[in-house]
Amino acid sequence: MKSVALITEYNPFHNGHVYHAESSRNKTNSDVTISIMSGSFTMRGEPAILNKFKRAEMAIQYVDLVVELPLVYAISSGDLFAKGGVQIAEQLQCDALSFGSESGNIEDIKSAIHQIEQLTKDDRYQSMIKEGKSHPRIIAELVQDTHLLKGSNNLLAIEYVKHIMQNNLSIKPVTIQRKDNMYLDPDLNRTTHISSATSIRNAYFNHEENYKLSLPQTSSEILSQSNGLNWEHFFTLLKWTILRSTHEELREIYMMTEGLEYKIKKEIKDSTNFEMFVKRLKSKRYTWTRLQRLLTAILLNIKTVDVINYEPSAIRVLAMSQKGQAYLKSIKDQCPLPIITNVNKQSASYFTNEIKATELYQMISGDTATDFNQPVYIKDLGHNS
Numbered sequence: 001m002k003s004v005a006l007i008t009e010y011n012p013f014h015n016g017h018v019y020h021a022e023s024s025r026n027k028t029n030s031d032v033t034i035s036i037m038s039g040s041f042t043m044r045g046e047p048a049i050l051n052k053f054k055r056a057e058m059a060i061q062y063v064d065l066v067v068e069l070p071l072v073y074a075i076s077s078g079d080l081f082a083k084g085g086v087q088i089a090e091q092l093q094c095d096a097l098s099f100g101s102e103s104g105n106i107e108d109i110k111s112a113i114h115q116i117e118q119l120t121k122d123d124r125y126q127s128m129i130k131e132g133k134s135h136p137r138i139i140a141e142l143v144q145d146t147h148l149l150k151g152s153n154n155l156l157a158i159e160y161v162k163h164i165m166q167n168n169l170s171i172k173p174v175t176i177q178r179k180d181n182m183y184l185d186p187d188l189n190r191t192t193h194i195s196s197a198t199s200i201r202n203a204y205f206n207h208e209e210n211y212k213l214s215l216p217q218t219s220s221e222i223l224s225q226s227n228g229l230n231w232e233h234f235f236t237l238l239k240w241t242i243l244r245s246t247h248e249e250l251r252e253i254y255m256m257t258e259g260l261e262y263k264i265k266k267e268i269k270d271s272t273n274f275e276m277f278v279k280r281l282k283s284k285r286y287t288w289t290r291l292q293r294l295l296t297a298i299l300l301n302i303k304t305v306d307v308i309n310y311e312p313s314a315i316r317v318l319a320m321s322q323k324g325q326a327y328l329k330s331i332k333d334q335c336p337l338p339i340i341t342n343v344n345k346q347s348a349s350y351f352t353n354e355i356k357a358t359e360l361y362q363m364i365s366g367d368t369a370t371d372f373n374q375p376v377y378i379k380d381l382g383h384n385s
């Protein structure tokens with residue numbers, strides 16, 4: 001069976017994701033569509049609006065297999081996020097990787113990668129690095145085809161293709177041009193109802209019922225019957241975690257740099273909500289997203305050493321159709337990692353970070369589903385099995 005991988009968050013699964021999944025299947029002529037999905041927390045450093053089990057149930061209506069992107073990759077910046085997703089796709093023997101982009105042109109993306117590689121050897125690049133400028137900022141200033149660096153999906157597309165090329169992988173990169181709302185558009189598209197996940201979450205938390213038009217039926221039903229979460233729900237726990245931590249303990253946290261632990265300890269004391277806290281931390285050097293990722297790492301106690309030494313030791317299946325189930329059986333002997341459908345005492349050690357994140361998320365949400373009592377969702381049977 002020919003397979004195509006999609007590296008996703010589905011936060012939540014919406015009409016644009018339906019378009020991407022169906023276009024990817026058609027463009028690659030694939031029999032099986034595999035989603036490699038973030039779990040409880042996302043790349044922007046935010047708690048997902050719903051737990052991973054509900055989001056996997058949304059997705060499996062349109063894909064054949066949903067596996068979890070390991071937490072370390074899910075909460076990291078584009079390069080590590082892409083590396084992790086492509087790595088899982090390779091282990092699952094996927095023939096193609098399909099991703100959205102503002103460009104919609106693989107050759108343009110490859111050209112941008114070549115240009116970036118050449119710039120890193122340039123004296124100007126080395127000089128700017130010594131000045132303390134970050135790699136993304138330098139590239140944004142020096143790359144000529146700047147339109148490729150303006151879209152969030154383009155930037156991720158560059159990382160996906162770069163990882164495939166640098167590691168000489170057999171996966172074929174394919175891109176689907178993003179249509180209608182862009183990734184960070186804050187307002188719903190009221191014409192085509194293909195809206196960004198950002199706009200859907202905004203409408204949901206503002207109690208605007210029209211967000212449902214941008215979701216397929218199953219997604220709409222699950223979201224409307226659930227209590228969605230955002231950072232404000234976690235703020236009290238985050239504040240307590242920071243206040244009880246020493247500067248030395250915070251210094252060990254993943255992405256903590258340049259004495260930022262001192263400012264974090266100082267600003268948390270008088271901050272009464274998450275937005276106020278991040279505004280006090282934000283500067284030209286630290287973007288909102290960068291700070292959210294760091295705060296997620298603090299909340300989950302993810303240390304730099306945990307990330308440096310991390311390698312996935314198993315693949316966690318969250319949902320599958322009967323076709324997806326057949327695909328897993330067909331690649332079982334070729335996959336270098338064990339494929340886990342039910343987490344138990346024996347397999348729990350594979351997913352220490354993911355279990356911790358799920359338990360913390362469920363403690364705040366009040367949901368009863370955990371990695372131990374929530375076996376894989378099998379679509380064609382209509383229940384967890």
